Amino acid sequence: MSENAESSNTISAAQTTVKAESQKGDYPDFMLKEIHEQPRVLRDTFAGRFDAQSGKLNMNEIPLSTEEINAVDRIYIIACGTSYHAGIVGKDMIEQAARIPVEVQIASEFCYRQPVFTPNTIAIAISQSGETGDTMDAIALAKAADTPIITITNVADSSMTKESIATLQVLADQEVSIAATKSYTGQLAHLALLALYLGQERGTISAEDISSAYEDLTQIPQQVESILSESSIAAIEAAAATCYKAHDVIFIGRGVAAATCMEASLKLKETSYVHGEGYAANEFRHGPIAMIDAEAATPVVALAMESKTRERMLTIIKEVKGYGGNVVALATEGDTQAANLADSVIYLPRIREMYLPFTAIVALQVFARRIALLLGRDIDHPRGLVKAVVD
Ligand code: M6R
Numbered sequence: 112m113s114e115n116a117e118s119s120n121t122i123s124a125a126q127t128t129v130k131a132e133s134q135k136g137d138y139p140d141f142m143l144k145e146i147h148e149q150p151r152v153l154r155d156t157f158a159g160r161f162d163a164q165s166g167k168l169n170m171n172e173i174p175l176s177t178e179e180i181n182a183v184d185r186i187y188i189i190a191c192g193t194s195y196h197a198g199i200v201g202k203d204m205i206e207q208a209a210r211i212p213v214e215v216q217i218a219s220e221f222c223y224r225q226p227v228f229t230p231n232t233i234a235i236a237i238s239q240s241g242e243t244g245d246t247m248d249a250i251a252l253a254k255a256a257d258t259p260i261i262t263i264t265n266v267a268d269s270s271m272t273k274e275s276i277a278t279l280q281v282l283a284d285q286e287v288s289i290a291a292t293k294s295y296t297g298q299l300a301h302l303a304l305l306a307l308y309l310g311q312e313r314g315t316i317s318a319e320d321i322s323s324a325y326e327d328l329t330q331i332p333q334q335v336e337s338i339l340s341e342s343s344i345a346a347i348e349a350a351a352a353t354c355y356k357a358h359d360v361i362f363i364g365r366g367v368a369a370a371t372c373m374e375a376s377l378k379l380k381e382t383s384y385v386h387g388e389g390y391a392a393n394e395f396r397h398g399p400i401a402m403i404d405a406e407a408a409t410p411v412v413a414l415a416m417e418s419k420t421r422e423r424m425l426t427i428i429k430e431v432k433g434y435g436g437n438v439v440a441l442a443t444e445g446d447t448q449a450a451n452l453a454d455s456v457i458y459l460p461r462i463r464e465m466y467l468p469f470t471a472i473v474a475l476q477v478f479a480r481r482i483a484l485l486l487g488r489d490i491d492h493p494r495g496l497v498k499a500v501v502d
Contacts, residue, residue: 134287140288140490140491141287141490141491142290142292142476142480142491143480143490145283145288145292145293146293146476146477146480147339148283148284148293149293149297149332149335149339149473150332150333150335150336151332152282152283152284152293152296153296153297153300153331153332154329154332155282156281156282156297156300156304157300157304157328157329160304161321161322161325163322166321166322167311167318168307168311168321168325169308170304170305170308172277172278172279172280173261173305173308175259175276180309181312182231183211183232183309184211184212184229184231184232185211185214185228185229185231185233186213186232186233186234186235187213187216187221187226187232187233187234187235187253187258188201188202188214188215188235188237189216189218189221189234189235189236189246189250189253190215190217190218190236190246191218191219191238191243191245191246191500192291192377193239193291193294193295193374193377194237194238194243194294194295194298195215195217195218195237196295196370196371196374196377197237197263197295197298197299197302197374198215198235198237199215199373200299200302200367200370200371201215201235201237201298201299201302201305203366203367203370203465204305204306204465205302205305205309207306207465208306208307208310208316208324209309209313209315210310210313210315218236218245218246218248218249219245219248219249221249221252222245222248222249226256228253228256228257228258230257232253232256232258233258233261234249234250234253234258234261235260235261235262235263236250236260236262236263236264236271236275237262237263237264237298237302238263238264238265238269238271239264239266239283239286239294239295239298239499240264240265240266240269240498240499240501241262241264241265241266241269241270242269242270242499243500243501244500244501246271247270247271250274250275251274254274259275260275260276261275261276261277261278261279261305262274262278263278263281263302263305264278264279264281265280265281265283265286265294265297267280279301279305281297281298281300281301282297286498287491288490289381289491289492289493289496289497289498290378290381290382290476290479290480290490290493292378292476295374296335296469296473299468299469300469303324303465303466304328307321307325324463324465327463327466328466331462331466331469331470334459334462334469334470335469335470335473337460338460338470338473338474339473339477343457343458343474344477346456346458347477347478347481348477348481350439350455350456350457350478351477351478351485352481353410353437353439353454353455354410354437354439355383355481355482355485355486357385357408357437358407359385359386359387359388359402359409360376360379360385360386360387360409360410360411360412360482361389361390361395361399361402361403361409361412362375362387362388362389362390362411362412362414363389363392363395363411363412363413363414363424364389364391364392364413364414364415364424364471365391365392365418365420365423366419366464368416368420368467368468369390369391369392370468371389371467371468371471372390372412372414374389374468374472374475375387375389375412375471375475375476375478375479376388377389378472378475378480379478379479379482381493381496382479382482382488382490382493383479383482383483383486384488385486388402392413392420392427395427396427400430403431403434404435405435405436406435408435408436408437409436410436410439411431411436411437412438412439412475412478413427413438413440413441413453414441414467414471415428415440415441415446415449415453416441416442416443416459416467417443417446417461417464418464418467425452428453429452438454438455439453439455439456439457440452440453440455440456441459441474441475442456442457442458442459443458443459443460443461444459444461445458446458457474459471459474
């Protein structure tokens, strides 16, 4: 490269940085800005999807007929990292509403397996960037088997959209921080809608249940806003302050909350370099519970919100306390029992069990960011990471 070319590149990189920095507004970092943008992303995604008059949810992006949707007998969700974690939640959403078996596959592993594509399999690729190399390879494998691809992505004209029969456009706008936040909840929003839509077309969920689930979805933006209120953030940050010196932070939950634990531990690891591990709470008792070190008061973040497994979670919290763990409980507003058992509590608004990941992860994004901040990390640019892994 000539000296001139190099210097003009340097200038343009510097200009880009200045431009990006100016877009931070009053926020100290993009991660916090993007966390706060989530209510807007969710509101925009849910808006106008349900016609109260006809009682129908619309998803005009999907070009499959009702007959074709009825014939679907398997769905592969393929994705990496945070998008993979969204896929795990999506599996439960789709299986519950549409009664189609769903397999969620880490895209980079999918390519080295021998997936069984039936003639009526469809694949859903999830990707913030729409360019991730591993997911592109998995798409190529599915396409070679004539499997139609639906992509959920934040980037409209990305490589993945070009390979797909349909794109569900995540409405997050550009995400600058390496740690995915608003793109993740934006992906969850599309998965929730897609699950209801598939169920509607297959007749596996009643019109009444779709309407009530949709109503609950439209409440989520304000519920997320309440988690991002000053007092709520103060409680989350106070809990984080009791954990930031730890070597390991363990996240436990059940059902869709277990998938949230995986994403929360990824957020912690990538932003703070503290080891985090997400477990299905009961599975945690089959070995990993030995990691709780009373001397170190190992932090255990327990997702114990109102759900069919709350009681069981409270029992596990007692057990963890008995071994000397420092328990941070995520509990539904007003749950004094959970608060009394734990060392700290983070309250979340009451929400339909299937939609717990939307609110719980927002609290845990704030939690991870706080720990990273207390450790003096570069919040938006963690070491060794790039926004899209394209090779
Ligand atoms: O762009 P993609 O969603 O396909 O990227 C996949 C992962 O690299 C990505 O989700 C990564 O895990 C997150 N940036 C972590 O916050």
